[in-house]
Amino acid sequence: MDTEYKIIGGDGAEYGPASLDELKRWIGDGRVAGFTQVWRSDLALWTPAARYTELQQALARLQTSVAPAAGKEMRTAGFWLRLGAYVLDRVILVMLFGVICQWKHWVMPIFPEVLNQETFQQFMEQFRPFFNQAAPWLLGLFVLYDVLFNGTFGATPGKMAVGAKVIGADGSPAGYGRALLRSLVARLTEFLFYVGYLGVLARPDRRGLHDLLAGTRVVMQR
Secondary structure (H helix, E strand, C coil), X not given: CCCCEEEECCCCCEEEEECHHHHHHHHHCCCCCCCCEXXXXXXXXXXXXXXXXXXXXXXXXXXXXXXXXXXXXXXXXXXXXXXXXXXXXXXXXXXXXXXXXXXXXXXCCCCCCCCCHHHHHHHHHHHHHHHHHHHHHHHHHHHHHHHHHHHHCCCCHHHHHXXXXXXXXXXXXXXXHHHHHHHHHHHHXXXXXXXXXXXXXXXXXXXXXXXXXXXXXXEECC
């Protein structure tokens, strides 16, 4: 019986079984790196791909082919570029949310022209039913947007526009699992007055709390 292999992808999911030739094609496609956990049927254990002698030549070719561009590829995205991407993504999300509001026939209360305690309380009383209906949709839309784009392409439209990309801290693709955790932590820190974003401004690697907990970083891809 031919030896079969399985891998743990960048999204934390298991892929395989695959033949040796197929696994080498995955290496060429960038799906498998030296640190990727690989299972071999005759050994029945998980170990990094670099420890398999039959994979070392393919891994060496991959490392040689990407080495000249690695420095440019891994350059950290700066604060202002990330802020611009964030604003653009929020504009897109507000437009999408407006479509949902039209579909659900939700009417946003109009903010009073004269703001005092009485008019503010009236506004909040009118706003509360709208918020109770809309909040789950808005939160779900934000998370779905992040996970679909970052998990599939490594970047939301805002990040694509500025040439930035989300990757794993080890350089692997972010994947859907890390994209989901990153988005959930980001939404939480936004409720806490954006305190988790301080790392994007202060840390040399520009990693906020959502990047640190999800094991990701944002780099320039061009």
